[in-house]
Amino acid sequence: MTKETKTYHIGDAAITRIDELSLAAFQFGTLYPGGDPRALERHQGRLEAGSFDPATGTFIQSIHSWLVRTPQHTILIDTATGNDKNRPDMPPLDRLNEPFLARLAAAGVAPEEVDHVLLTHVHADHVGWNTRLVDGRWRPTFPNATYIFSRVEQAYGESLAKGAEPTGAARPDPALGPALRKPADRVYDDSVRPVIEAGLARFIAVDGSEVLEGISFIPTPGHSVDHASIRLVSRGEQGLFAGDVMHHPLQVYEPLLNSCFCEFPEAALRSRNFVLEDAAESGATVFTTHFAQSSVGRIKRTGGRFAWRFL
Ligand SMILES: [Zn+2]
Numbered sequence: 001m002t003k004e005t006k007t008y009h010i011g012d013a014a015i016t017r018i019d020e021l022s023l024a025a026f027q028f029g030t031l032y033p034g035g036d037p038r039a040l041e042r043h044q045g046r047l048e049a050g051s052f053d054p055a056t057g058t059f060i061q062s063i064h065s066w067l068v069r070t071p072q073h074t075i076l077i078d079t080a081t082g083n084d085k086n087r088p089d090m091p092p093l094d095r096l097n098e099p100f101l102a103r104l105a106a107a108g109v110a111p112e113e114v115d116h117v118l119l120t121h122v123h124a125d126h127v128g129w130n131t132r133l134v135d136g137r138w139r140p141t142f143p144n145a146t147y148i149f150s151r152v153e154q155a156y157g158e159s160l161a162k163g164a165e166p167t168g169a170a171r172p173d174p175a176l177g178p179a180l181r182k183p184a185d186r187v188y189d190d191s192v193r194p195v196i197e198a199g200l201a202r203f204i205a206v207d208g209s210e211v212l213e214g215i216s217f218i219p220t221p222g223h224s225v226d227h228a229s230i231r232l233v234s235r236g237e238q239g240l241f242a243g244d245v246m247h248h249p250l251q252v253y254e255p256l257l258n259s260c261f262c263e264f265p266e267a268a269l270r271s272r273n274f275v276l277e278d279a280a281e282s283g284a285t286v287f288t289t290h291f292a293q294s295s296v297g298r299i300k301r302t303g304g305r306f307a308w309r310f311l
Contacts, residue, residue, distance in 0.1 A: 009237075204217060
């Protein structure tokens with residue numbers, strides 16, 4: 001891949017995208033089941049050619065990680081899908097063989113140099129490179145890293161992987177509203193449990209407190225049981241890694257659209273509005289996980305609505 005990769009700066013932190021996949025998999029009705037198709041008609045003119053193919057009506061999306069280098073740390077935020085993962089229910093993600101680690105190397109980072117992996121949530125396309133297949137076993141890809149993620153996501157994933165009804169710490173907060181779906185099978189077993197068993201996991205409460213210098217996990221639940229957006233503050237500048245609060249720029253213009261992957265639709269909607277308000281207010285640089293093009297932009301408020309501008 002010869003695509004030019006830009007490095008962004010938030011204060012002392014340098015942020016580079018590490019690509020895994022480019023997707024042109026979904027039309028409106030598939031990505032936003034039950035959404036009003038007029039939402040697309042209203043805003044199609046605002047969607048750039050790199051984000052939407054008008055000839056086929058297909059959204060163009062990305063799956064990638066964010067490499068964050070600070071003076072102290074080498075951090076990956078989310079770890080994409082991973083190679084060799086058995087995902088028969090998700091054909092575009094099934095048994096990939098992508099040069100993700102070569103792209104990380106091209107950015108100047110060997111797996112051993114990553115000291116923290118921060119996960120917005122435990123879904124197939126965000127935790128996959130946590131592990132890789134070595135001699136038939138799933139081993140941590142980043143052996144010197146601490147993997148930081150929500151205790152609730154861990155407990156929920158563990159209990160579903162065991163086929164148990166989530167109780168105690170694993171029980172979803174009733175305030176999330178009803179769950180429309182559950183995380184995909186196998187993901188916890190092949191991509192999360194091995195890093196816990198290797199002693200590399202640090203479970204946190206997603207409550208906005210600092211987990212590393214200038215970095216905090218902001219509660220934005222709904223897409224998953226305890227989905228977090230990750231805020232990075234350095235020298236007065238702010239970046240927001242919004243995970244799957246949105247899957248495409250269309251949702252900036254039409255925040256009522258929930259994707260087909262959102263588990264708790266009522267909470268997902270509230271969290272999307274929270275992030276749009278927060279990012280418009282703060283002027284944060286927003287780093288998305290599934291927008292195509294640069295995946296990076298700013299949110300502005302215009303006449304009672306929000307607008308997206310790629311950076
Ligand atoms: Zn995702």
